[in-house]
Amino acid sequence: MTAVAEHRPAPARSLLSADQVGPALAGAVRKLDPRTLLRQPVIFVVWVGSVFSTVLAVADPTLFGWLIAGWLWLTVLFANLAEAIAEGRGKAQAATLRRARTTTVAHLLDGREVPAAGLQPGDTVVVAAGQTIPGDGDVIEGIASVDESAITGESAPVIRESGGDRSAVTGGTTVLSDRIVVTITSKPGETFVDRMIALVEGAARQKTPNEIALNILLSSLTIVFLLAVVTLQPLATYSGAEQPLAVLIALVVCLIPTTIGSLLSAIGIAGMDRLVQRNVLAMSGRAVEAAGDVGTLLLDKTGTITLGNREAVEFLPVGGTGEKEMADAAQLASLADQTPEGRSVVVLAKNEFGLRARSDLPGARFVPFTAQTRMSGVDLPDGRQLRKGAAGAITGWVRSLGGSVPSEVSRTVDAISGSGGTPLALACADGDSARVLGVIHLKDVVKTGMRERFDELRRMGIRTVMITGDNERTARAIAAEAGVDDVLAEATPEDKLALIRREQDGGRLVAMTGDGTNDAPALAQADVGVAMNTGTTAAKEAGNMVDLDSNPTKLIEIIAIGKQLLITRGSLTTFSIANDLAKYFAILPAMFAGAFPALDALNVMRLSSPESAILSAVIFNALIIVALVPLALRGVRYTPASASAMLRRNLLIYGVGGVVLPFVGIKLIDLLVSLLPGIA
Amino acid sequence: MSAAAAGWLQFGVLVAALAVVHRPLGDHMAQVFTTPRHWRVERLVHRTVGVDADTEQRWPTYLRSVLAFSLVGVLLLYALQRVQQWLPLDNGRAAVEPGSAWNTAVSFVTNTNWQGYSGESTMGHLVQMAGLAVQNFLSAAVGIAVAIAVIRGFARTKTDRLGNFWVDLTRAVTRLLLPLSVVGALVMVLGGVVQNLGSGTGASTLAGATQFVPGGPVASQEAIKELGTNGGGFYNANAAHPFEGPTAWVSLFQVFLLLLIPLALPRTFGRMVGDRRQGWAILGVMAGLASASIGLVTWFEARAGGTATQLAGAAMEGKEVRFGEPLSALYAAATTLTSTGSVNSMHDSYTALGGGTVLANMMLGEVAPGGVGSGLYGMLVLAVVAVFVAGLMVGRTPEYLGKRLGRREMTLASLYILTTPALVLIGAAVAMALPAGRDSLLNTGPHGLSEALYAFASAGNNNGSAFAGLSANTPFYNTALGLAMVIGRYLPIVLVLALAGRLAAQGRTAVTAGTFPTHRPLFVGLLSAVVLVVVGLTYFPALSLGPLAEGL
Secondary structure, rough: OOOOOOOOOOOOOOOOOOOHHHHHHHHHEEEEEEEHHHOOOHHHHHHHHHHHHHHHHHEEEEEHHHHEEEEEEHHHHHHHHHHHHHHHHHHHHHHHHHHHOOOEEEOOOOOEEEHHHHOOOOOEEEEEOOOOOOOOOOEOOOEEEEEEEHHHHHOEEEEEEHHHHEEEEEOEEEEEEEEEEEEEOOOOOHHHHHHHHHHHHOOOOOOOOOHHHHHHHHHHHHHHHHHHOOHHHHHHHOOOOOOOOHHHHHHHHHHHHHHHHHHHHHHHHHHHHHHHOEEEEEEOOOHHHHHEEEEEEEEOOOOOEEEEEEEEEHHHHHOOOHHHHHHEEEEEEEEHOOOOHHHHHHHHEEEEOOOOOOOOOOOOOEEOOOOOOOOEEOOOOOEEEEEEEEEHHHHHHHHOOOOOOOOHHHHHHHHHHOOOOEEEEEEEEEEOOEEEEEEEEEEEEEEEHHHHHHHHHHHHOOEEEOOOOOHHHHHHHHHHHHHHOOEOOOOHHHHHHHHHHHHHHHOOOOEEEEOHHHHHHHHHHHOOEEEEEOHHHHHHHHHOEEEOOOOHHHHHHHHHHHHHHHHHHHHHHHHHHHHHHHHHHHHHHHHHHOHHHHHHHHHOOOOOOHHHHHHHHHHHHHHHHHHHHHEEEEEEEEOOOOHHHHHHHHHHHHHHHHHHHHHHHHHHHHHOOOOOOOOO | OOEEEEEEEHHHHHHHHHHHHHHHHHHHHHHHHHOOOOOOHHHHHHHHHHHOOOOOOHHHHHHHHHHHHHHHHHHHHHHHHHHHOOOOOOHHHHHHOHHHHHHEEEEHOOOOOOOOOHHHHHHHHHHHHHHHHHHHHHHHHHHHHHHHHHHHHHHHHOOOOOHHHHHHHHHHHHHHHHHHHHHHHHHHHHHHOOOHHHOOOOEOOOOOOOEOOOOHHHHHHHHHHHHHHOOOOOOOHHHHOOOOOOOOHHHHHHHHHHHHHHHHHHHHHHHHOHHHHHHHHHHHHHHHHHHHHHHHHHHHOOOOOOHHHHHHOOOOOOOOOOHHHHHHHHHHHHHHHHHOOOOOOOEHOOOHHHHHHHHHHHHHHOOOOOOOHHHHHHHHHHHHHHHHHHHHHOOOOOOOOOOOOHHHHHHHHHHHOOOOOOOHHHHHHHHOOHHHHHOOOOOOOHHHHHHHHHHHHHHHHOOOOOOOOOOOOOOHHHHHHHHHHHHHHHHHHHHHHHHHHHHHOOOOOOOOOOOOOOOHHHHHHHHHHHHHHHHHHHHHHHHHHHHHHHHH
């Protein structure tokens, strides 16, 4: 089995290795610049609060005041740290890529040598064995094996040749053999590797539509809480319980959604990173989000759903031929046939009937397949002639030798076609008599595990459509076997495009993979178009993602990553808001139980003192950010399930959990804080 | 019959009646606002006003129509009050003071019906009937029209048209409010509510003193006052007055009327979006929150401590003996849950936590079930917010009824839920900070704070009920509360119509197993929780200094 349903574990990389801490901390400090923070309104409010509380602490130095100020600064720092760590993980990868890019020299066709960075689209360069391809382009002359491990991590070389669907080459990859002439197609600084560097570094990251919408909601929550606290002071003054400014600042910081506000961009960067780890490059974050929304998945039959080749699965003898006799004849007729189909006949004979392949037959003459005869076979020394091929060709051959063909043959052939298989007739001519021995049933072999994955997709509400050039009947049969929801048979590029438009008009987002130039319009039209890295430049430019492994099944993983990204955001938002309840129960009695002793009833956690209660809430609020960084980077656990099931689970964990956890956490911190002299 | 048994019986009768009526009424409304046929009388109205009734409007036009119509309403009502002494049927009342006239005009046009004045001694019959009662109909009709336009935003795809405001407005009056209020008024006359055009009668009391009792067209105004969730009483004592609410059964009937349309609108919503289950879910949230609140108020009032209250069996101060504690609590909860604001007992006298719950009812944003129309669109905006947060948790771009909730949609929804808390909190804070605000308080301490908080919660959410005790007919309160009413009514309408415009322009996402389901009990629970969390987090600090400080 080839790489089908492989859930390749992400490369073992710890979330945060020791040598990343230093740069991340430095990055976090650099991000304290308020101009940087303006992009994150929630954290900016904390920053302003930190500045204010520091000024207050300087003006009126108390231990409580300094502790509040200190922890507020830590809150901002932790928020920055989350983003810095996420960015840091891509930096090392980017550095490797950058090294490959800067040192390359390009040999132009006219003999001049220029630095790779100076190449313009339309320049023609020559790359010989051992040289690095200086830029993205198309091979216009020659054929070569190319090592693309620099970008794909895959060490097996690939073939690149002029014309056809394997003409695209990527800058930074190395030619191993032969010599090719390449026309450059990318502008300086916009090559594939440049884009990849920007991507893994997070520099090119723009906020995605969902992220922006979420930011708006978080900003408005921040405003609500600012209002609630600012308007509280006049009410408190009237009630004879005027509050120190530091306490009000602490209340605001605890209430505004700092947790999700801090982690939001880290979640986005980490989502991209997860794609990169699976060797998928998304050209925009928007595409990653769209992947989560996909409602229809278009999959090519060959290579995606089925193995590329048909296999013999059954010998169906006719006219009194014995099964074993037929298997023997089939094996002999296929010995010289090096096509996968031919080899599969030999394998079937061996597996089913224990017939070992005879390595050489003295005196036998092998008849190769030609387009004219549409059959192949062998002439044995004993005078027997064995032929196998398309049913029409074989029956014609038998009749031409004076044999008769029983109606059983055509019935068997029809039955196989009807079931989606390909019939291959086998005949034997011995002297003056010729007869059909039987029919070999060749079948498209569905990759293992596909049915389970399609069931999984169906549970997630995603419809799968198989695209194939086969006729409708064959296509339906394979679709039924693989568990695909629908098929597009005898598909032309126009049909594909029309199907995508139809699905989109019906309110479904469409994902597809493609590699050929004729896939380009469909890739561009699809909401998520994943181009194979082996594909043409046109395909790569039309799609919004490139799969470096060129594994079409990966679309399913991409969808999972998109969903996980959104779920992580939603879950942490819910968690962040749910946390506020406990913080109110900590801080409000601390503020007002002095003026209204009845309000001590709200102090359900029985925190030791007002100062300790407020401080504990602030500390919890800061620490929870650090505690959740690993979760933000890894993403919350995602198992494919229906929306209802996922919602129930996540609401329970992050909603109910978000209400309960801070009660416990604040109480524990209070137990420690109350040990401080001057606070308890 | 014990008070508890009576309470359960009244609640049971109410629920049964609403359960029976809301379906046909909801279906009727869906039909009213989707049929292309005009009645002859409606054509006459359209021709008189000069409206092309068969052209639909884009959302900005719809909005401009709402605002222009309301502005004209305010100006006319203001003028009517200022010149009533020269008009017939003035009953000898003088012109209303400018401050009070502005406040009252705004109050009735915004469907708030906050009354800073005393009805029977300030307004003549003409103002009552041609001014206040007319606005009772029209302000309710405006709310319904906007709600229908919002429903169309969800129901339609790829269009920029939301319907025709003038047609919706006319139909809401002719086919819904007028017929229902005629029936309602007749029932109330049968129940003993007065209906005449006399100036009042003198009566000799048992003690031999003479008492003047003003009469008037009470029953006709009472019906639309409840039906349109207006709440402005003919008398200062509102439905606690024996001529407005003579018996327990009439009072219960009034509760039925004020809940009727708001609870039937979810059905209309379900019908118009083509999925009745969606309507059931919204109704479920409204009914669940309302029942919980009614239960809480009743319980707080019944179990109140203190010798006097224990002897009386419940906290009976400020409540009418003919209604009893359960019916008073039911009325208080229903009137604050629906943005009606009429009362059959004095909320100021409620126990701290009972009064706090009534206050919190309004702070919910008047969505459970809220005012006619405004309750539904308010709840739909909250549903949008709930779907957005929770919808992310199913791993898709959040969508409600197949409409994707992106940046613009969330901006509008966020601003919507920001509006009333801002009005209420800023209003209360300013009132407590300024001497002009503090001087009107009857009580000191937390109860005084509750009075001011209540006033702004009532005005900002267009409820109109008053925590008696606050002398609100002052320049400060007339102005500030007037502003709160205007902004609290029209800013949300601007935002929600813009949202409806965005939604109508969208296509519809296909429903799959991956779609966030918005018709299941899980969603009902989620939306209820979001409503409570949004309110709780916003108002917890303020409430802790008012009702909680007093009552815990």
